[in-house]
Amino acid sequence: MKLSTKGRYGLRALIDLAQYSEKTPVSITSISARQNLSERYLEQLMSMLKKAGLVRSVRGAGGGYVLAQPADRISVGDVLRALEGSLEPVDCAGLDPEGGCKAADSCVTKYVWQRINESINQTVDEIMLSRLVEESRKKCGAESGADRGDCRN
Amino acid sequence: MKLSTKGRYGLRALIDLAQYSEKTPVSITSISARQNLSERYLEQLMSMLKKAGLVRSVRGAGGGYVLAQPADRISVGDVLRALEGSLEPVDCAGLDPEGGCKAADSCVTKYVWQRINESINQTVDEIMLSRLVEESRKKCGAESGADRGDCRN
DNA sequence: AGGAAATCCTAGTGAAATACTAGGAATACA
DNA sequence: TGTATTCCTAGTATTTCACTAGGATTTCCT
Numbered sequence: 001m002k003l004s005t006k007g008r009y010g011l012r013a014l015i016d017l018a019q020y021s022e023k024t025p026v027s028i029t030s031i032s033a034r035q036n037l038s039e040r041y042l043e044q045l046m047s048m049l050k051k052a053g054l055v056r057s058v059r060g061a062g063g064g065y066v067l068a069q070p071a072d073r074i075s076v077g078d079v080l081r082a083l084e085g086s087l088e089p090v091d092c093a094g095l096d097p098e099g100g101c102k103a104a105d106s107c108v109t110k111y112v113w114q115r116i117n118e119s120i121n122q123t124v125d126e127i128m129l130s131r132l133v134e135e136s137r138k139k140c141g142a143e144s145g146a147d148r149g150d151c152r153n
Numbered sequence: 154m155k156l157s158t159k160g161r162y163g164l165r166a167l168i169d170l171a172q173y174s175e176k177t178p179v180s181i182t183s184i185s186a187r188q189n190l191s192e193r194y195l196e197q198l199m200s201m202l203k204k205a206g207l208v209r210s211v212r213g214a215g216g217g218y219v220l221a222q223p224a225d226r227i228s229v230g231d232v233l234r235a236l237e238g239s240l241e242p243v244d245c246a247g248l249d250p251e252g253g254c255k256a257a258d259s260c261v262t263k264y265v266w267q268r269i270n271e272s273i274n275q276t277v278d279e280i281m282l283s284r285l286v287e288e289s290r291k292k293c294g295a296e297s298g299a300d301r302g303d304c305r306n
Numbered sequence: 307a308g309g310a311a312a313t314c315c316t317a318g319t320g321a322a323a324t325a326c327t328a329g330g331a332a333t334a335c336a
Numbered sequence: 337t338g339t340a341t342t343c344c345t346a347g348t349a350t351t352t353c354a355c356t357a358g359g360a361t362t363t364c365c366t
Contacts, residue, residue, distance in 0.1 A: 001154060001155070001156055001160075001233075001237055001240045001241075001242060001273070002154070002242060002243065002244070003154055003242045003243055003266075004323090004324070004325085005324080005325065005326090006324090006325090007154075008243060008262065011262055011265070012262055015261060015262070025341095027340080027341065027342090028341085028342080029340090029341085038325085038326065038327080040326075040327060040328080041325070041326055041327085043342080043343080044326090046342090047342090047343075047344085057341095057342060057343085058334090058341085058342085059332080059333045059334060059341065059342045059343080060332095060333050060334025060335055060339095060340070060341055060342075061333090061334060061335045061336075061338095061339060061340040061341055062334080062335060062336095062340075062341075063333085063334070063335090063340080063341050063342065064341075064342085065342090076265055080154075084154055087154045088154075089154060089155060089156045090155065090156055090161060091155070108168060108285050108288050108289045108292065109161065109164055109165055109168070109285070111285075111288065112164070112229055112277070112280055112285070113156075115276050115280065116273060116276055116277060118276075119272045119273060119275070119276040120154070120269060120272060120273060122272070123268050123269050123271075123272040124265070124269060127265055127268065132261050132262070132264075132265070135261050135264065136261045139261065157352090157353070157354085158353080158354065158355090159353090159354090178312095180311080180312065180313090181312080181313080182311090182312080191354085191355065191356080193355075193356060193357080194354070194355055194356085196313080196314080197355090199313090200313090200314075200315085210312095210313060210314085211312085211313085211363090212312065212313045212314080212361080212362045212363060213311070213312055213313075213361095213362050213363020213364055214309095214310060214311040214312055214362090214363055214364040214365070215311075215312075215363075215364060215365090216311080216312050216313065216362085216363070216364085217312075217313085218313090
C-alpha cells in the first residue's frame with residue numbers, strides 16, 4: 001500500500017510548477033533543481049501529467065510547462081491517478097466480461113476493497129493544488145526554505 | 154497503491170478461519186483447500202497473524218488455528234496491518250531521530266499523506282471480521298458456494 | 307513405541323515492477 | 337545557426353513479490 005516515487009515526486013513537481021508558472025512556463029531543469037529530482041525521470045512524469053490534461057507544454061528555448069487548469073480545479077486525486085493509475089487497493093477482475101472473478105457476487109472481501117477505494121478517493125479529491133501552494137508559501141515565508149531538497153516525499 | 158497478496162489472501166483466510174473454527178482448530182490444509190491458496194504460502198501468513206496476536210495455534214495432529222480474539226473485536230485494519238505493515242502511503246522519515254527528512258516541518262505533501270493514512274485506517278478499523286463472516290454466510294446460503302475458489306482477492 | 311498430522315523456521319528463487327539512465331529527434335527562440 | 341527546451345523509445349540495475357523447498361518439532365492416535 002505504498003505510493004511509488006511517481007506519485008510522490010510528481011505531486012511535489014506540480015506544486016512547484018503551480019508556484020512558479022504564473023507568468024512564464026517553467027522548465028524541467030528548474031523544477032528538478034529546486035526539488036532535487038532527476039531531470040530525465042521528471043521528464044517522464046511531466047509527460048504523463050500532460051497526457052492526463054493537467055499541464056500544457058511549450059517547446060523550444062524559453063519553454064517549459066504550465067498548468068492546464070487553474071490550481072483550484074486540480075485535485076491531488078487527479079495528480080495521483082494520472083501518475084499511479086487507479087488508486088484502488090485491489091484490481092477486482094469483476095469488471096472484465098470474461099476476465100476473472102466468477103465469485104464476484106459472493107465475494108465478501110470485495111466490499112472491503114470498495115470501501116477503502118472510496119475513502120481514499122474522497123480524501124484525495126477534496127485536497128486542491130491551490131491549497132497546497134498556499135501552505136507552501138506560508139511555510140517558506142516563516143523559515144528560509146533553503147533545505148527543501150531534503151524531503152524525498 | 155496496491156495491496157499485496159499477503160493482505161488479500163490473509164483476510165480471506167481469516168474470514169474462513171472465523172467461520173470454521175468455532176469448535177475445533179482449523180488446519181492450514183483445510184483453509185487452503187477451501188480458499189484455493191498455496192499451503193506453504195498460507196503457512197507464512199498465519200505465522201504473521203500469530204505474531205500479531207490475532208490467531209492462536211495448536212500444534213500436532215488435530216491441531217490448527219483459532220482466533221485469538223472474538224471476531225467482533227478483530228478489525229480488517231488489524232489484519233491488514235499485521236500482513237502488510239503500516240498502511241500509510243508514504244514512509245515519511247520524519248519519525249527517526251537522525252534519519253531523514255529534515256524538511257519535515259516545511260514539507261507540504263506530508264499533510265496529504267497523513268490525510269490519506271487517516272482515512273484508510275479509519276475505514277479498515279471500523280469493519281469487523283464478524284461482519285464479513287455474516288455477509289459470507291448470507292451469500293453462501295443464497296447460492297451454492299461451490300466456486301468460491303475462483304476469487305483471488 | 308511409532309507413525310501420522312500438524313505447526314514452525316529459514317532459505318532459496320524466478321518473475322515482475324521500480325526507479326531510474328541513455329541517446330537522440332523535433333521544435334522554437336535569439 | 338546555435339542553444340534551450342520538450343518529446344519519444346529503449347535499456348538496465350535493484351528491489352520486491354509470491355511463492356517453493358527442506359526439514360525440525362510437537363502432539364494425537366493406535
